[in-house]
Amino acid sequence: EVQLxxxxxxxxxxxxxxxISCKGSGYSFTTYWISWxxxxxxxxxxxxxxxxxxxxxxxxxxxxxxxxxxxxDKSIGTAYLQWSSLQASDTAIYYCARHTPKGDHDYDDYWxxxxxxxxxx
Amino acid sequence: xxxxxxxxxxxxxxxxxxxxxxxxxxxxxSYASWYQQKPGQAPVLVFYGQNNRPxxxxxxxxxxxxxxxxxxxxxxxxxxxxADYYCNSRDSSGYHLNRVFxxxxxxxxx
Numbered sequence: 001e002v003q004l005x006x007x008x009x010x011x012x013x014x015x016x017x018x019x020i021s022c023k024g025s026g027y028s029f030t031t032y033w034i035s036w037x038x039x040x041x042x043x044x045x046x047x048x049x050x051x052x053x054x055x056x057x058x059x060x061x062x063x064x065x066x067x068x069x070x071x072x073d074k075s076i077g078t079a080y081l082q083w084s085s086l087q088a089s090d091t092a093i094y095y096c097a098r099h100t101p102k103g104d105h106d107y108d109d110y111w112x113x114x115x116x117x118x119x120x121x
Numbered sequence: 122x123x124x125x126x127x128x129x130x131x132x133x134x135x136x137x138x139x140x141x142x143x144x145x146x147x148x149x150x151s152y153a154s155w156y157q158q159k160p161g162q163a164p165v166l167v168f169y170g171q172n173n174r175p176x177x178x179x180x181x182x183x184x185x186x187x188x189x190x191x192x193x194x195x196x197x198x199x200x201x202x203x204a205d206y207y208c209n210s211r212d213s214s215g216y217h218l219n220r221v222f223x224x225x226x227x228x229x230x231x
Contacts, residue, residue, distance in 0.1 A: 035220070037164075044225040045156070045164065045207050059218045095163055105170035106211070106220060107154040111163040 002026040004034075004096055004112035011118045012086050019082040020115045022096030029077035030054040033099040035108055036070060036081050040092045050099050051079055086119045093117075125153075125208055125223035132229040133198045141226045143191045143208030153191035153208040155184060158225075164207065168193060195228075203230040 007021040022034060035050035049060035051070045058070050069082045081094060094115045097108035125145040133139035143153050154169035166175050168184040181196045191210070195202055206226045212219035 037222070044205075045158075045209075045222040047209065047220045047222050050220070061212075061219055061221075097164075102170070104150065104211070105152040105154070105173075106209075107166055107169035107173075108156075108164075108209070109166050109169075109175060111165070114163055 002098065002110045004098060004110055006094075006096060006112035006115045009116040009118070011120070013121055014086060014088055014119055016086050016119075017082070017084050018086055018117065019080050020094060020117065021078050021080050022112050023076070023078045024098065025077060027098070030074055033101055034070075034072065034079040035097050035099040036068075036079075037095045037097065038064075038092045039095065039114075045095075048081070048094075052101075053079065086117075088119050088121075090117060091119050125210060125221055127206075127208060127223040127226045129224065130227045130229065132231055133195070134231050135200060136197055138194065138196045139198050139228065141193045141195075141206050141228065143193075143210075143223045144189055145210065145213070145221075145223075146189055147211045147213035147221075148186065148189050148191050150213075151211040152186060153184070153210045155182075155191075155193045156207045156209065157202075157204045158207065159204045167206075198228075198230050200230050203228055 005023045030053045033052045036048040038046045048064045051058045053072045072079045096112040098110040156164040157167045158164040183194045208223040212221045
């Protein structure tokens with residue numbers, strides 16, 4: 001059974017750093033990309049970026065470029081989303097998803113349960 | 122970045138057919154994937170590509186494309202279809218490897 005299991009909720013202060021994780025199981029981790037999406041309270045999904053675990057190639061939405069970092073550790077089948085300096089506006093639920101790049105019809109077929117990040121002083 | 126535009130809210134009577142649309146320039150050259158999200162839950166893929174419905178998704182869900190518009194159709198809407206629906210496709214603004222979500226459509230089943 002394919003599963004993506006994300007790390008637990010976090011409460012942080014502005015300026016602090018954070019890394020959340022997404023562990024894939026039930027499939028070959030390096031065969032599929034991992035994408036990340038943000039959902040602020042009561043708002044829609046926002047695409048943040050993705051990583052190809054076969055070579056750790058990443059691409060980021062311009063809206064998030066420079067503020068986040070996506071990485072992976074293929075030895076343990078885990079992808080990460082990281083901030084070096086959180087802002088209150090980063091308060092949101094973050095989802096990872098198994099991503100299949102198909103050129104003109106990409107899709108995300110399995111999703112993690114989401115990680116709630118609260119940034120408050 | 123590229124935008125995908127969805128109607129914020131749509132309603133349908135129980136058992137009737139509803140179409141949820143997604144407009145954007147990138148849809149002229151790529152297909153949308155569609156996601157259903159119920160309150161407090163992670164999104165679920167309900168349709169992708171030209172004609173692909175994931176295993177476990179009822180066949181009342183279908184999709185089509187015309188010009189710059191992608192559509193998700195629910196034929197015979199059920200109460201459990203009440204949810205937010207999001208389209209996703211390629212960013213056409215020059216960041217060709219990037220993706221973008223539509224703003225989402227809240228579907229109410231009356």
